[in-house]
Amino acid sequence: YGIPAYRLPRDILVKEIEEIKNLGVEIKCNIRVGRDISFEEIKKRFDYVFLAPGVSKSQKMGIEGENMQGILGGIEFLRDFNLHEKTWLRKEK
Structure with missing residues (x-):
């Protein structure tokens, strides 16, 4: 919610997210480490991880x-x- 649409139009945001996903990036949202998945499981399942806690x-x-x-x-x-x-x-x- 932090970036208003006039600064980052939603259609452009959706397009850029799709481009990232098309590169093979798996995006997971609303996941709580320690509740939904352990950090150990993250390290086993993924080669690279970007955590963006909000x-x-x-x-x-x-x-x-x-x-x-x-x-x-x-x-x-x-x-x-x-x-x-x-x-x-x-x-x-």
Whole structure:
């Protein structure tokens, strides 16, 4: 959700992902190492591995007012905005 469509159009993103997959790259998403697969199993099954852990929740800054109603962290704001949820920039859903 972090890169807006005007910076990386979704059709281009899909095309580039397909090009990578056509090179023989296997892409696995939403896998938790240690729960869904062990690191030992990863080392056995794959010659090369690129791990890209993401953050699903913004970090608190420890400043006054950050817990007030209507205050969103960056990740939550980007998620809501890119999923066309109601935000202060977009009143209608």
